[in-house]
Amino acid sequence: MTTIRDVARLAGVAPITVSRVINHSHYISDETRQRVQTAIDQLGYVPNSLSQSFRWKQTGMLALMVTDITNPFWTTVARGVEDTASDAGYSLILCNTDERPEEVTRYFQALLARQIDGILLVPANNDFLPLKLPLAHQTPCVVLDRSLPEKLTDEVRCNSEQGAFLVTKYLLELGHRKIALLNGPNGISTVQERTQGYLRALKEAGINPNPQYLLHGYFTMESGFSMASRVLAMEPRPTALFAANNFITYGAMKALQENHLNIPRDISLAGFDDLPSNFLVEPFLTVAVQPAYEMGCRATELLLSRLKQKSVGQPESIILPTSLLVRQSCAAPSILINQD
Amino acid sequence: MTTIRDVARLAGVAPITVSRVINHSHYISDETRQRVQTAIDQLGYVPNSLSQSFRWKQTGMLALMVTDITNPFWTTVARGVEDTASDAGYSLILCNTDERPEEVTRYFQALLARQIDGILLVPANNDFLPLKLPLAHQTPCVVLDRSLPEKLTDEVRCNSEQGAFLVTKYLLELGHRKIALLNGPNGISTVQERTQGYLRALKEAGINPNPQYLLHGYFTMESGFSMASRVLAMEPRPTALFAANNFITYGAMKALQENHLNIPRDISLAGFDDLPSNFLVEPFLTVAVQPAYEMGCRATELLLSRLKQKSVGQPESIILPTSLLVRQSCAAPSILINQD
């Protein structure tokens, strides 16, 4: 490994002079700069940023903790984060928690030991205690997508309540009265918000929600399949399904296919979160769209600005709008089914 | 920030003793260990792994450079890499190159400065020169998915030739004689291999390849759309389309839909790389499947084993099999179209 000393020796100067060249100090003559630069190039010297981090008390590294990078929604968020971080000269460490709180804590410890500058976190649940760890170490955090009951840190998320409201209202306007919500597990803010948006739309339409139409499962295809299967067996059977996440949507779709139900003729289906392939799935899926990439960018920008200002300051909330993307998976309820 | 000295002071021992406790040295009495551990817990001390890296000459960090994490294929690979790295106590830095060689070099420099232990790289093209940089710094690399003309490092990839051969052979067996290959850009090994597999199948079937049926574009939906559109205008029009990547497949699918061609009645379509949603797309896509997750795991294991053995050794190649997943997007060519 070539060090600053090797360069100094070759250029016939002191190590500190090389350091000044690297860090673009002005107190240096052009001639010396030239000589040092030549030596640097000749040796292929790359400054050890570990030592730099050591002295500067910052590593230039951020971490992103998502539940599962395999979910296209998080993938897109991650891309936004990495783009923004990279542009600012930061490196990004990726962590998958699989919604497991122990993993969150385990990663926190490793990241803090690495003296990471900041953390973007998708919490595994409503428990805010793990966050005490980075906060005690003065490491700024931004909570992504899901909000915690205690506002300890900045947060950037999308308006799930609004998204669910828009979808439900749209289904109501199509004439549906029996709408099932296939939701994720309780104890996650987005799940609660989606329930709230769903209930608000029903309420505004003067409809009394049927509690059996409000299902809780997991954010997986299997769970979506099983929830949809249960719903299809209900009496009276809902005329529309609202899946609260992309995986649940796919599972529900599979269940409908297996039951030979045509979408949207026999039953309507709406989802949450868009996918590049959604416009190929037949029928093209109607969904609530969250600005995933932008969320990643905004969260990273917020985090970087915190790093700059040093002072802690009041936690900030950025809430991005969710919109309705109408395609072809929803229609007016068929007369046959809707004869109540 | 609490340091090893703070702990030592509180426990009434020397810093090195604390170090021994942290690193589970055996040369330490149970009583002292207890006392030190109490002090550690009391102060909430987390060893600064930056300093440890400094001393140990290894950082416990790996990097994964993919073209675009947004592509589900790379996402799955990345998940395999992160799982394996994390299990071994390593952190993973994520990099997106967007197929741009300059970005590869830029990331290389940043990663080497960070004293990264090893790099998993998906090369942007056939140019192996950027690899000289990490190699000069003794940083082990594993080339992922695409092989380079010069075998400088280990590589882990899937058998693209085999995958393309299997798909083409399958189409031939269905009776197709005019099969268009919608491929990626030249200068990438997987593209060349897929062409070779395609040609081999044709040759074994005694068919003279029509050069106009062999198209090159990019690994994007837009390119897939435009290649498919061009193909549909050809005389005679191919009876089957083989898209060499998932994005190309989607673009081709869109083109077929816009031309009101029913798959597989009017025309057959086969793809490369599976997606979770492929079994929902109508008709369910027939594809060549590469073991993406396993590829990520194997590559990381190989890299980690290199780190252990220290000595450089001969570059190793791991080539994983590609299989054919038959679903419903291919059928025998229709008589109407095939009357040549």
Next chain:
DNA sequence: CTGTTAGCGCGTTCAT
């Protein structure tokens, strides 16, 4: 078993 010394590569501080 425990402690002392020294040094990893770099940048801050203070001299020259």
Next chain:
DNA sequence: ATGAACGCGCTAACAG
């Protein structure tokens, strides 16, 4: 404009 000395947090090598 340039350099010497010191120290960041930790641990290897060598005492004791």
